[in-house]
Amino acid sequence: MVPHLITALNGPINELEQRILESMPAIERWFRLEWMEHTPPFYTSVDVRNAGFKLAPVDTNLFPGGWNNLTPQMLPLAVQAAMAAIEKICPEAKNLLLVPENHTRNSFYLTNVQRLVQIFTQAGLNVRLGSLDPNVTAPTTLPLPDGSELSVEPLIRGKRRLGLKDFDPCTILLNNDLSAGIPAVLENLHEQYLLPPLHAGWAVRRKSQHFDAYEEVAKKFAKLLGMDPWLINPMFGRCGKVDFQSGEGQDCLQTHVDTLIGKVRRKYKEYGIQEKPFVVVKADNGTYGMGIMTVRDAKELADLNRRTKNKMSVIKDGQEVNEVIIQEGVPTYERMNDAVAEPVVYMMDRYVVGGFYRVHADRGIDENLNAPGAQFVPLAFAESHHLPRPGEKPGASAPNRFYMYGVIGRLAMLAASYELEAQDPQAETDY
Template structure:
């Protein structure tokens, strides 16, 4: 089930939201049957956009940071989910090594690491933090903004096992998305559980593969619910071998952009939507909101300025961009204190454990909010009952966060399809 959280939305319930809320028993049964056939990613977060007329995921992260943005009240849910996930993989698990990104100077990211460590310690694990950063050559204590101290230890590697000094873990939890590739120190580990697997990293993953799997999930879910799958699924296309600096591949990018915009315009006309369609063009293996631009006319791509070309050419860890996803833009109707906002749903195993709003005061409803200047607004638990004028309990409030939890889990299910398809150890028939 999905926690009952406050959302920024207070207006009338949309037709789509009403359909999902009314169908809760059928929805939960559908997910239950899916999880009998597929293994959920160990943990994930999903950026969701609610346009009112449609609700869809726009990005799915299989190495989620930002756990420090969840409220303390949500952590018991994460602990329960962590216990369930660990018990399923290794019931006798005792020692867990948490391997973070190499952001040793990003204290907000390190607060996320500290929160993850706290969750797994509360789940009954001995937790140490092992860094693969070349900067960490000895135990390094870092004082975080909240006064907490975090100790990063250099990892050591035997033939098949990874650990830190005087600590031999049975489970290794990666919070490193492998954008620069899987380092050799993490390869050929076959005596320990590595979570998530290496093929979940951006060295292998592609957004186009994920949204192709999501398209399949949305069709099946839409059929069960009796809705047009477009209402929960962003149309997308792709373009490969694009070089913004040299101007190569731009025509193919324009053709794909034009194709996606044409399909979206057709849907807008079908549903009587007067908004101007746009697309988000993103690096196919992008992360951290880098390598993203918004376009409402394919002709715009013929005259990009140098700054935009530079922004689109290189992403995290200096990776060159050549393959792109062209994704239908989903505007957001969410707004917090005058700032444009979007919910981010956090999951562990098959469970929704919480979420928060990413908001940006200087971005519009049709822009990328995962950009410098973004702030994170915690979501509180909704009071269980409303009170009438006499102070008596009223009817149970509808869980307005439930719809976001459904979309998040659909994206998580698509990620499980995706991981099955890219698993190098999968049997080929």
């Protein structure tokens, strides 16, 4: 099932699709050369927005938790990618310790963990689950919706290694985004591979740094294709020291919102787009669709009600919001059964392994879809997976659309690679 694009303004996207398909050999070579210089994150998911006149990533997650939304047909791709990733990092790997989120009673999330166990088991590893939750003091059985179960065990920390009882892993895979901070038990592991690294967690990572890196990637890619980078890049600004309850930082916020809406308006005028521009204000760290609001006019910020202030003040694990990113709003014109939809691309190592549509019947084209009530529809990779079909009319072929989404996803993944390198505390500084 493929959503339809309900807009007359799909000319630029059709042109972009045409250009991407025509440039496929050059694009794949460009990615290949980039990956010779940079290490991809271990796994990544990217939320993409298709406005008909613009196609851009709006969020990049380095601890993706929706593997259960990929179809069984996508599993072989994920297993092959997992094999490639593990071979690069630790070819002799035998044991993999998977560390999930602490809220392990969520059945959807548990099914995601089950899928990850399945992928890495089929990649040839012994996989066991270790919990950061201090309440897990003995092996705990968690029931799954399909009638099977998972066992989560307490972590055992030695002087230099982390493991479980009678289980010494070469590699530790985090599926916990460390929003609550970096636990001491994960620090100073000098003889094991920790993936993703600690500085990829939300205790350290910032969305503004990611989109700084993405802007650099988008400019390089646009130069390769001879196009305007704005067509694939959401503009943004950042405010630190914001307190939604006390009103601190409101001037900074209003100024950035006003400036960014003005920039978007000028771009819309340049391209003859009749839409009303908007921006999205988000917590600069954090995930799960928390701490996000849509703003169409800077004046709206002076009249935030208590509910909105509360929503914007705290994110996952009770972390307070004091830094925000103000991002150009990219409307989504994809529809599935009249409900607003956006594609989410899933990658492991440097490979696109699948994805799905996030669909929300109660949200508008300019709103965050990562919210309660969202549904997930796997991307229809049935037809020759995501291999494009050059020569077909732009906009007419699902594989071509998915290839284009995969290119945008990989650009965001490359930006995450740049971002992690820049933030790496182990990296040597050049003087």
